[in-house]
Amino acid sequence: MSFDNAYESLADATEDARWAFGTTGQGVDPLSGVDTTVPAGVEGADLAAYCLMLGDDALIMSHRLQEWSTNLPELEDEVAVANIALDLLGQARLLLTRAGRADGTDRGEDDYAYLRAEPDFRNVRLVEAQRGDFAQLSAVLLVFSTWRLALLDRLADSADPVLAAIAAKGVKEVAYHRDYAARWVVRLGDGTELSAERMGAGLAEVWPLVPELFATHPVERRLAEAGVGVDPATLRAEFDQVVAEVLVAAMLTVPDAPELARVGGRAGRDGVHTEVMGFLLAELQSVARAYPGATW
C-alpha cells in the first residue's frame, strides 16, 4: 500500500498490522506458523527462563538505546542507534514469544514486556545501566555486542531449531552493531585528549558490570548441557580478545575495576537488579499499566 504522506498512513483505520502495545492478539505474532515444540531433554520451564534471559537483555538494551533518540551527536548516529535498538527489539519479540510457547502458558510478548514485575526480569545488569555520555554509550555497546555476538554465534548451533534460527539472524545484525561501537571507541580513544579521557571514563564506568556477563546461572548450565543453550563462561576468551584488539587500536587499556557486588550471590539473571531498573520499567510499562487490556 502507499500513501501520500506519513499522516495518511497513520490514519488508515483498516491497517491492522502495526505493532505496539495493544496491537498483539490481533493476528500479529512474530512466531506465527513456526513449529515451537520444546526439544527433547529440556524442561519447558527452563527453556522459557532461558529465552527470557536473552530476550530481556535485548529488550532492556533496546529501551536504553531508544532513550538516545534525538540526543545523539550526528544524524548518522541517530539513524545507527535507532536501527540497533530496532534490531534488538526484534530479537526480544521473538525470544519473549518463544518463552510463552515453551512454558505452556502461551503468553504473548506484551504479557512479558509490559506486565511482569521487576524481579521477573532476567536481564544482566549491564543493559539497565543509566544513560551517560556518548563515550559511555559506545563502551556499553562495545561490551554488550561483543558478548552477545559471541553468544549468538554459538547459539546458532542450538538443538532448538527456533533458538538456532533467531540466533543465526541475530549474528548478522549484531556484527554490524559491534563494528559501529568499536569504531567509535577507536575514534574517541585515539582522538583528542578530552575524547580519550571521556572514552576511558566510559569504559571504567561499565567495567564493574562485565564479570556478571560470564557468570553461569543454573538454567544456563542445564541448557548448555542439553545442547540447547550456551554457557556464558565459555565466551570470555573471545570477548577478551576482541576487546583487546579494539582497545589497542584506541590507545586505551582495559580498566581495572572491581566487580559490582552481587546481592546475596544473586544478580540480574536471578531477577536482582540495580535501583535504576524500577524507573526504567515504570516508563516502559506506563501505558500498559494505565490502560490494561487496551487495544487499538
Add this chain to the structure above:
Amino acid sequence: MTAPADARAVAETVTDPELPMLTLADLGVLREVSEQDGRVTVLITPTYTGCPALDVMRADLVRALGSAGYPEVEVRTVLRPAWTTDWISAAGRHKLAAAGIAPPGTVPRRTTGPVPLTLVAPVRRVTCPHCGGTDTELLSEFGATACRALYRCRACREPFEQFKEH
C-alpha cells in the same frame, strides 16, 4: 476449482511496503505458496528480525489473496534457512538500481572461527545508481531502514542508498 499457480501469481504481485518497487518474489521473501480446497498457505522468511515491514507484508498477502477469491489464507513464517540478500532476483536488482538504490553484492562466505571485527569500514565496489561511477564512499552502514546503507558518489557528488549485503 482454481489452480494453485493462480494463488502464487497473486502472492507474487504483493510488494514490499518499504521498497514498493520490489515484489515479495523479487525480494526472495516469498518461499512457497500452496493451495488446498481453496485454502492458501504462504510461507515467508523475514529479512531482518526487527523489520516492521513483515507484519505489513503478512496483512497485504491476506488482503491481496482475499480480493482474488481466497478468503482463507494462512501466512507462515519460516526462519530457516535465514534470508540473505543473495535471494534477491536479477529482476529485483535491476528494479533497485532503477529506483536509485545500489543493489547488494554477493554476501561474503563466512570463514570458520569467530566473526571477524572490522575496525575500518570495508571498501566495497559499489556502483553509483545515478551516474554509474565506481568512485563511491560509505557514509554510514545504517540507513532509513534496517536493510540500507548510505553512500556518496565522488564522481557526480550525489548521495545514494545501498541495499547492504546481509
